[in-house]
Amino acid sequence: MSVNFIATSRLPTPWGVFNMHGFEELETGKDHVALSMGDIANGEPVLARVHSECLTGDALFSLRCDCGYQLQEALKRIAAEGRGVLLYLRQEGRGIGLLNKVKAYALQDAGADTVEANEALGFGADMREYSMCQPMLAHIGVQSVRLMTNNPRKVDALTQFGVTVVSREPIQTGMNPHNENYLATKAGKLGHMMDLDAFTQASDVEIERTK
Ligand SMILES: Nc1nc2c(ncn2[C@@H]2O[C@H](COP(=O)(O)OP(=O)(O)OP(=O)(O)O)[C@@H](O)[C@H]2O)c(=O)[nH]1
Numbered sequence: 714m715s716v717n718f719i720a721t722s723r724l725p726t727p728w729g730v731f732n733m734h735g736f737e738e739l740e741t742g743k744d745h746v747a748l749s750m751g752d753i754a755n756g757e758p759v760l761a762r763v764h765s766e767c768l769t770g771d772a773l774f775s776l777r778c779d780c781g782y783q784l785q786e787a788l789k790r791i792a793a794e795g796r797g798v799l800l801y802l803r804q805e806g807r808g809i810g811l812l813n814k815v816k817a818y819a820l821q822d823a824g825a826d827t828v829e830a831n832e833a834l835g836f837g838a839d840m841r842e843y844s845m846c847q848p849m850l851a852h853i854g855v856q857s858v859r860l861m862t863n864n865p866r867k868v869d870a871l872t873q874f875g876v877t878v879v880s881r882e883p884i885q886t887g888m889n890p891h892n893e894n895y896l897a898t899k900a901g902k903l904g905h906m907m908d909l910d911a912f913t914q915a916s917d918v919e920i921e922r923t924k
């Protein structure tokens with residue numbers, strides 16, 4: 714996928730000030746952003762997260778998944794190193810879109826797991842693609858990454874599309890009673906490498922409110 718670079722701005726966050734780089738996919742018009750911090754163009758491998766949009770988890774505080782927790786954790790780790798990059802990709806619902814994800818959640822409320830729900834709607838378990846990542850990273854000078862992910866298929870897909878992944882760094886956080894089954898399905902059916910005992914839990918206060 715070719716991308717057009719649009720502009721760079723500052724993005725202050727609770728963990729530090731990032732640079733936000735906006736891109737547009739030429740073929741689809743979809744927009745994506747990269748958040749960066751520090752000297753990412755000096756040739757040293759860059760701590761990186763390739764994060765797929767999850768409106769419910771990233772912005773609406775949903776406890777159904779671990780996305781919002783991973784997003785915060787990635788930004789915190791980058792800020793702690795003072796150097797890194799996060800690609801925020803607009804591939805909501807593993808690529809099926811927001812409203813289809815709401816339909817999938819409705820099927821999950823009735824007993825399906827995350828993979829069965831996608832398949833019942835006529836989609837594959839994971840419809841994302843990563844061809845925009847290499848050109849986005851190249852534009853901001855990143856040559857290789859230490860990728861924060863539990864998903865080995867993401868490492869393979871990025872590698873296939875020309876991104877040099879020198880290592881994988883686990884990012885296990887935000888487990889709570891609402892997403893235990895979801896995380897177990899990711900580990901069991903989607904091949905995520907997760908040690909369910911090593912997860913950081915969402916705080917007791919957050920869980921208490923949802924009983
Ligand atoms: N279709 C569908 N998409 C979901 C569901 N829960 C989360 N998502 C989407 O899944 C994407 C995140 O993918 P995950 O499978 O959680 O994790 P990953 O990106 O593959 O792997 P990590 O790098 O380890 O986080 C986001 O686009 C979410 O919107 C669900 O139940 N159904």
Ligand SMILES: [Zn+2]
Nearest residue numbers: 767770778780
């Ligand atoms: Zn999510």
